[in-house]
Amino acid sequence: MANNRDDFSLATKELLANRVGRKCSNPSCRKLTCGANTDPDKITNIGVASHICAAAKGDPRYDESMTTEERKSFDNGIWLCQSCSKLIDTDTARYTKEVLLRWKKIAEELAILEVEMVSPTQSFEEDKDLIKFFVQCFDRPAFQDDISQEGRMEDFDKAIEDTLVALNTGVLRTRDGAILKQAEGKSAVHNPSWREKLDTIADMLNSIRRRLKIAEAEKAYTKYGSGQDVFYCFSDSELGEWFNLTREEILKVLSSICREAGLRELHFPRRRYRW
Numbered sequence: 001m002a003n004n005r006d007d008f009s010l011a012t013k014e015l016l017a018n019r020v021g022r023k024c025s026n027p028s029c030r031k032l033t034c035g036a037n038t039d040p041d042k043i044t045n046i047g048v049a050s051h052i053c054a055a056a057k058g059d060p061r062y063d064e065s066m067t068t069e070e071r072k073s074f075d076n077g078i079w080l081c082q083s084c085s086k087l088i089d090t091d092t093a094r095y096t097k098e099v100l101l102r103w104k105k106i107a108e109e110l111a112i113l114e115v116e117m118v119s120p121t122q123s124f125e126e127d128k129d130l131i132k133f134f135v136q137c138f139d140r141p142a143f144q145d146d147i148s149q150e151g152r153m154e155d156f157d158k159a160i161e162d163t164l165v166a167l168n169t170g171v172l173r174t175r176d177g178a179i180l181k182q183a184e185g186k187s188a189v190h191n192p193s194w195r196e197k198l199d200t201i202a203d204m205l206n207s208i209r210r211r212l213k214i215a216e217a218e219k220a221y222t223k224y225g226s227g228q229d230v231f232y233c234f235s236d237s238e239l240g241e242w243f244n245l246t247r248e249e250i251l252k253v254l255s256s257i258c259r260e261a262g263l264r265e266l267h268f269p270r271r272r273y274r275w
C-alpha cells in the first residue's frame with residue numbers, strides 16, 4: 001500500500017477489527033492483534049486494516065473499475081496481523097480477492113461463535129439444571145410400578161407420552177393439560193455424551209409406546225380387579241417382563257448421567273411388592 005489515497009476511515013478500521021474479535025482473519029493464523037501496553041493509557045496493536053483490492057494503482061489486487069468510495073469501504077477491507085498483511089501482498093496469485101473474502105467471512109463467523117460459546121463451568125451448571133428437571137419427569141408411578149400393577153394402561157401410556165414430550169420440549173404437562181414446569185428440551189444439553197444417552201432414553205420410551213399399542217391390539221394382557229386395585233396379567237410373560245426391563249434400563253441410563261452430574265438417582269421398581 002504505497003500511498004494512503006483511498007485509506008479506510010478510523011470507524012471502518014474499528015468495524016473491521018471488532019467484527020472479527022480483533023483477531024487476524026487468516027484462518028491458519030488467528031493471532032490476537034491487541035493487548036495491554038506498559039503505558040496504562042495505551043494498547044499495543046499489531047493489527048492492520050488491509051485492503052482486499054489495493055488502495056493505490058500498481059499495488060496488489062488493484063481494481064481499476066472500483067470507485068474511491070468502494071476502495072475505502074468496509075467491504076474492501078480485511079483485518080489481519082502485520083505479518084499476514086505482508087503475506088497477502090507477496091503472492092497475489094495465491095491470495096486472491098476471493099480467498100481473502102472467504103477468510104473474512106470465516107473470521108466473522110468464528111468471532112460470533114466465540115461470543116456465543118459458554119464456559120465449561122457454565123455449561124455444566126446449565127446441564128445439571130436440565131437433568132434435574134428430567135429426573136423430576138421420571139419420578140412418577142409409570143417408572144416405579146411393576147407392569148402388572150399399573151392402574152389403567154391408558155394412563156400409563158399417557159404418562160410415557162408426557163415424559164417423552166418433557167424430554168423433547170422441556171414442558172411437562174399434568175393430567176389436566178396444565179404446564180407444570182418449563183425448561184429446555186434435551187437438545188439444549190451441552191454435554192454430547194449426556195445428550196446421546198437422553199436420545200437413547202427417548203428411543204426406549206417410543207418403543208414402550210409402540211409395544212403397548214401392539215399389546216393392546218393383540219389383547220396380550222388380561223385385566224383383573226377394578227378401580228385402584230386393577231392389575232394386569234400378560235399372556236406372554238416375556239412381554240410383561242420387557243416393559244419392566246426397558247423401564248429399568250431407562251432409569252439406569254438416566255442414573256449414569258445423575259452420577260456424573262452429582263444428582264440423586266432413580267431406581268426401578270421402588271414398589272414392586274406393593275400388593
Ligand SMILES: [Zn+2]
Binds near residue numbers: 026029081082
Ligand atoms: Zn496473522
